[in-house]
Amino acid sequence: MATNANNVNELDNREPADAIKPSENGANTPVQHITGVGGGVTGDSTDYIMRVQNLKKYFPVRGGVLQRVVGQVKAVDGVNFDVRRGETLGLVGESGCGKTTVGRTVLRLLNPTGGNVLFEGRDLTTLNAGEMKKTRRNMQIIFQDPYSSLDPRVPIGQSVGEGLLIHGFSREEREQTVRDMLKRVGLHPEHARRYPHEFSGGQRQRIGIARALTMHPSFIVADEPVSALDVSIQSQVLNILKDLQQEFKLTYLFIAHNLSVVEHISDRVGVMYLGKMAELADRDELFNNPRHPYTQALLSAIPIPDPRIRRDRIILKGDVPSPLNPPSGCRFHTRCWLAQQICSDQEPEWRDIGSENATAHPHLVACHFAEQTKVKGLANEIKEQLGTDTKV
Numbered sequence: 001m002a003t004n005a006n007n008v009n010e011l012d013n014r015e016p017a018d019a020i021k022p023s024e025n026g027a028n029t030p031v032q033h034i035t036g037v038g039g040g041v042t043g044d045s046t047d048y049i050m051r052v053q054n055l056k057k058y059f060p061v062r063g064g065v066l067q068r069v070v071g072q073v074k075a076v077d078g079v080n081f082d083v084r085r086g087e088t089l090g091l092v093g094e095s096g097c098g099k100t101t102v103g104r105t106v107l108r109l110l111n112p113t114g115g116n117v118l119f120e121g122r123d124l125t126t127l128n129a130g131e132m133k134k135t136r137r138n139m140q141i142i143f144q145d146p147y148s149s150l151d152p153r154v155p156i157g158q159s160v161g162e163g164l165l166i167h168g169f170s171r172e173e174r175e176q177t178v179r180d181m182l183k184r185v186g187l188h189p190e191h192a193r194r195y196p197h198e199f200s201g202g203q204r205q206r207i208g209i210a211r212a213l214t215m216h217p218s219f220i221v222a223d224e225p226v227s228a229l230d231v232s233i234q235s236q237v238l239n240i241l242k243d244l245q246q247e248f249k250l251t252y253l254f255i256a257h258n259l260s261v262v263e264h265i266s267d268r269v270g271v272m273y274l275g276k277m278a279e280l281a282d283r284d285e286l287f288n289n290p291r292h293p294y295t296q297a298l299l300s301a302i303p304i305p306d307p308r309i310r311r312d313r314i315i316l317k318g319d320v321p322s323p324l325n326p327p328s329g330c331r332f333h334t335r336c337w338l339a340q341q342i343c344s345d346q347e348p349e350w351r352d353i354g355s356e357n358a359t360a361h362p363h364l365v366a367c368h369f370a371e372q373t374k375v376k377g378l379a380n381e382i383k384e385q386l387g388t389d390t391k392v
């Protein structure tokens, strides 16, 4: 993200940390504790396509002559969230915070170390290879760099139709579907015979999208799908994703490190920090009323092109700690300007503090002081800068 990790905290109009008291079970604001799975509320009748419960993914670190396991990179360490059918859930956070690992683990491209992933009501972590193969038709991924996932030696039509081949579709069916898909993403059907190097970055991403859609999935993880593209091309690809979402009734988990992109496309947004979810709320609620200090820092770092507008940028101190040995309690406490003793002693609960707009979905946050972190001024500036109809 655009946060500067090497500068000290520069806050001038916020309350000093010692003026703030932790809310003990909602001492100041009524707190709705989460009792349902994945951060939903018990009895919630919402139609969820996916529910992720206490998801963990650790990567072993080996060392010494015998290559023994000497530690674990806790890339994802107890993450809860739900994905509602038909929505786009944006996932943001600095590089290395675990976004890609979440995306791959919920598709079971990586096996989780712990936790559950309910997809269409079935726990993916318990499916055998045959059941997983069937389920995978409904779940696809779009990569940041489609070039690395397209075989340079085969015509792109073959790559786009690969899933159809695996699932036993005839040659005619494959060719017809590939032609249709290429047309839908704005390419010519004749392009099927060309090779990846003959396309531009934007066209290759369209090929990646076409490939993800050939099996008519219901759920797509889009992992930084526009990050490698020129800004002028980004909005074209985002608009294709939006159009296809409507046409095919798709649900997206949209991963990005660019907040403007996430703001443009998401219905709800989750913010990750060092393998944990820090905050998750409806897009407008999150951008207008950020309550986790880390979210506030990310939003305050969005550049304002108009030099007349001045915003107090929250500059985080220190570097992101290593996921090999994450800080105790709240993982953000080593960089948080509001941190107090309780923050290093106790991990904050993942809880619903309620949205400003009563009709909005839960506003989930993991911070002991979430009731006291309302930042005056920041919300309006961000609103002014981004608006709700921001175009990338």
Ligand SMILES: Nc1ncnc2c1ncn2[C@@H]1O[C@H](COP(=O)(O)OP(=O)(O)O)[C@@H](O)[C@H]1O
Pocket: 059, 060, 073, 074, 075, 093, 094, 095, 096, 097, 098, 099, 100, 101, 102, 323
């Ligand atoms: N295969 C792997 N083996 C060891 N560590 C990994 C592996 N994949 C990711 N990591 C580590 O896990 C953490 C999260 O990585 P990642 O999910 O790629 O983050 P993001 O997508 O947010 O940049 C990082 O510290 C990264 O170095």
Ligand code: SF4
Pocket: 292, 293, 294, 330, 331, 332, 333, 334, 336, 337, 338, 339, 340, 343, 348, 366, 367, 368, 369, 370
């Ligand atoms: S719980 Fe974490 S984010 Fe909240 S004030 Fe403490 S250190 Fe900061």
Ligand SMILES: [Mg+2]
Pocket: 099, 100, 101, 224
């Ligand atoms: Mg990534």
